[in-house]
Amino acid sequence: MLSLLGVAVVIIGFAIKLEPIAIISISAIVTALCGNIGAEDFLTTVGTTFVANRNQLITIILMILTGTLEKNGLKEAGTALIRRAKGLTTSVLMAIWGVLDELFIIFKIPIGGIPSYVRPILMPMTLGIIEAKGHKVAPEHEETMKALYGKSNNMGNFFGQCLFAANSSVLLIQSTLASIGTEVDVMQIVKVQIPVAIFAMAVGAAQTLIVDRRMIKKYYPDLLNKAK
Numbered sequence: 001m002l003s004l005l006g007v008a009v010v011i012i013g014f015a016i017k018l019e020p021i022a023i024i025s026i027s028a029i030v031t032a033l034c035g036n037i038g039a040e041d042f043l044t045t046v047g048t049t050f051v052a053n054r055n056q057l058i059t060i061i062l063m064i065l066t067g068t069l070e071k072n073g074l075k076e077a078g079t080a081l082i083r084r085a086k087g088l089t090t091s092v093l094m095a096i097w098g099v100l101d102e103l104f105i106i107f108k109i110p111i112g113g114i115p116s117y118v119r120p121i122l123m124p125m126t127l128g129i130i131e132a133k134g135h136k137v138a139p140e141h142e143e144t145m146k147a148l149y150g151k152s153n154n155m156g157n158f159f160g161q162c163l164f165a166a167n168s169s170v171l172l173i174q175s176t177l178a179s180i181g182t183e184v185d186v187m188q189i190v191k192v193q194i195p196v197a198i199f200a201m202a203v204g205a206a207q208t209l210i211v212d213r214r215m216i217k218k219y220y221p222d223l224l225n226k227a228k
Contacts, residue, residue: 006027006031006034009027091212093122094152098156098201098205101152102152102156102201127142135219135223138215141218148212163190165187165190
């Protein structure tokens with residue numbers, strides 16, 4: 001029962017608004033002391049947990065970093081940059097990102113993601129394209145942009161994961177086939193997935209172009225006339 005004092009420390013710490021890292025550290029120490037966990041076992045447990053969850057920790061660090069940059073003018077800088085790009089449309093930007101997003105997922109490059117990259121950087125840049133041409137972004141169009149970015153991220157995750165041989169989804173397919181008597185190599189699974197992923201990438205980009213163009217035609221038809 002005394003080991004549950006660590007939970008009480010967390011509750012009290014957040015109630016009096018202490019630093020989260022300090023709360024967690026104190027809670028861990030209290031739990032170790034009350035649970036009669038030795039210093040060596042405590043450090044081993046902390047180290048093992050850190051290594052096992054390092055990917056999640058990297059994501060948290062990226063979110064903190066992005067939030068800090070956003071607070072110090074990241075949105076404004078992104079918007080100003082995109083306004084200098086002549087000839088770039090919202091449709092093309094989102095379609096290109098959809099392709100890149102899937103490639104990042106395939107090669108396990110941790111740059112993308114809705115909270116860490118799309119919302120604080122790409123969305124302001126995309127909105128800036130419309131605003132730079134003298135229009136106020138229509139609410140429906142803005143929500144459609146968010147949906148298209150979310151769609152691209154989901155498609156990239158779904159079809160891109162199976163192109164990384166060491167991914168858990170590939171290993172799950174291999175083990176499932178093995179359980180019914182079909183032995184396959186992980187690279188066979190990857191090779192089969194390649195044309196599917198390419199087709200999904202092309203369809204996703206085409207859908208983004210069509211849907212966004214429809215929104216532009218509805219709310220800013222003069223932009224299409226200028227393009228012609």
